[in-house]
Amino acid sequence: MFEGLSFSLEAGDALLLTGPNGSGKSSLLRLLAGLLTPLDGQICVNGTPVHEDIEGHRANTAYLGHLDPIKPTLTVLESARFWATMLGTLDRVDLALSMLNLSDLAAAPGRVLSSGQRRRLSLTRLLLSPADLWLLDEPTVGLDTRTVASVEQMVAEHRAKGGVVVLSTHIEFKLPGAKTLDLGDFTPAAFQAEAPV
Amino acid sequence: MNDFLAGFRAVLIRDLRLALRQSADLALVLGFFTIAASLFPFGVGPAPETLARIAPGVIWVLALLSVMLSLDRLFEQDLADGSLEQMVLTPRPLVLTVLAKALAHWITTGLPLIAITPVIGILLNFPTAGYSTLLIGLALGTPSLSLIGAVGAALTLGARRAGLLIALLVLPLYIPILIFGVTAVESVLTGFEARAHFLYLSAILAAAIPLAPLAAAAAVRHGVEG
Numbered sequence: 001m002f003e004g005l006s007f008s009l010e011a012g013d014a015l016l017l018t019g020p021n022g023s024g025k026s027s028l029l030r031l032l033a034g035l036l037t038p039l040d041g042q043i044c045v046n047g048t049p050v051h052e053d054i055e056g057h058r059a060n061t062a063y064l065g066h067l068d069p070i071k072p073t074l075t076v077l078e079s080a081r082f083w084a085t086m087l088g089t090l091d092r093v094d095l096a097l098s099m100l101n102l103s104d105l106a107a108a109p110g111r112v113l114s115s116g117q118r119r120r121l122s123l124t125r126l127l128l129s130p131a132d133l134w135l136l137d138e139p140t141v142g143l144d145t146r147t148v149a150s151v152e153q154m155v156a157e158h159r160a161k162g163g164v165v166v167l168s169t170h171i172e173f174k175l176p177g178a179k180t181l182d183l184g185d186f187t188p189a190a191f192q193a194e195a196p197v
Numbered sequence: 198m199n200d201f202l203a204g205f206r207a208v209l210i211r212d213l214r215l216a217l218r219q220s221a222d223l224a225l226v227l228g229f230f231t232i233a234a235s236l237f238p239f240g241v242g243p244a245p246e247t248l249a250r251i252a253p254g255v256i257w258v259l260a261l262l263s264v265m266l267s268l269d270r271l272f273e274q275d276l277a278d279g280s281l282e283q284m285v286l287t288p289r290p291l292v293l294t295v296l297a298k299a300l301a302h303w304i305t306t307g308l309p310l311i312a313i314t315p316v317i318g319i320l321l322n323f324p325t326a327g328y329s330t331l332l333i334g335l336a337l338g339t340p341s342l343s344l345i346g347a348v349g350a351a352l353t354l355g356a357r358r359a360g361l362l363i364a365l366l367v368l369p370l371y372i373p374i375l376i377f378g379v380t381a382v383e384s385v386l387t388g389f390e391a392r393a394h395f396l397y398l399s400a401i402l403a404a405a406i407p408l409a410p411l412a413a414a415a416a417v418r419h420g421v422e423g
Contacts, residue, residue, distance in 0.1 A: 036422055059288035067279025073218035085207035086287040
């Protein structure tokens with residue numbers, strides 16, 4: 001996927017991943033989440049390699065992938081309460097739902113949600129999660145401009161509290177003071193030679 | 198400790214809710230059990246003695262197959278919609294999550310199967326003296342079927358034709374449970390005690406409760422990496 005890649009982030013930092021399709025943005029985020037194991041190299045948090053304490057790392061990481069883990073037969077509130085219980089933050093459910101404008105839909109089953117509403121329900125997991133590290137794989141897919149703005153605000157508030165955000169996106173996303181990493185620059189040499197010009 | 202239980206309960210309640218709201222799955226399993234059992238009088242002839250002779254074996258084999266047919270719903274849908282990887286990423290121990298899912302599977306498959314077994318028994322002229330032994334055997338054996346099945350379901354995550362693969366992996370492991378379940382009934386019908394067979398079934402269950410979730414959790418971790 002990529003080689004020769006190295007970066008470090010401090011509390012409050014954000015990293016924007018860019019690069020063409022297939023350059024490994026999603027794979028890098030899954031690596032950081034501990035859902036993939038690197039072939040070579042390592043990921044450290046506070047100087048400790050994450051594979052030495054993978055459970056602790058996962059507890060401190062919130063990962064938002066392409067899929068929305070929503071069941072057609074569970075209501076919005078049931079879904080949110082389930083994930084909140086799993087994350088140990090049941091008291092935050094009402095706040096999270098209201099911040100993403102889902103309070104009115106609390107009793108709606110998952111099957112009637114539109115794709116934007118499904119995405120918003122997935123985003124509540126970030127607000128429910130006690131994690132410091134947010135890994136967001138194209139978080140704004142299918143969202144209207146107003147919700148994109150509130151996601152930008154969520155990210156800004158998370159950074160203000162000392163959280164770290166790694167985010168990949170294809171659209172404009174306000175991320176003041178963020179570092180940028182273009183994964184297209186790290187394609188392995190053998191791959192580049194084979195690619196048609 | 199309370200924290201662990203909260204996660205276990207949340208998964209259990211969620212899976213029970215899902216199963217009850219998609220009750221067509223449950224009806225299919227029970228329907229398979231009943232229809233397959235009703236084929237035997239046509240296949241081997243309606244002679245009551247013949248049916249009574251094969252009834253314990255038929256009921257146990259069909260229970261095995263019914264449980265196996267419902268195994269794919271344990272993890273497959275959660276893998277497809279991304280729930281499974283998020284469960285792996287929560288701070289809750291995955292072993293307990295898997296145990297809760299297996300328990301929910303048993304409550305929505307094993308328990309209903311036990312409940313309609315007496316009806317199937319009448320259909321097959323099952324000897325009345327063996328009913329309690331059959332039901333106790335099923336009560337001790339079906340939880341192990343769900344637990345061992347969870348390992349098979351987790352190992353085949355993401356595989357093409359996973360249903361068939363689960364059968365190949367899991368059915369051989371079900372053989373001991375089948376043997377002790379059937380011989381318990383046979384021994385009671387021939388005037389012996391079933392206690393030893395129940396103890397074997399309990400021993401299998403006692404081993405499966407801690408070991409199967411460990412193996413299944415490891416397989417799930419591998420499965421979500423795909």
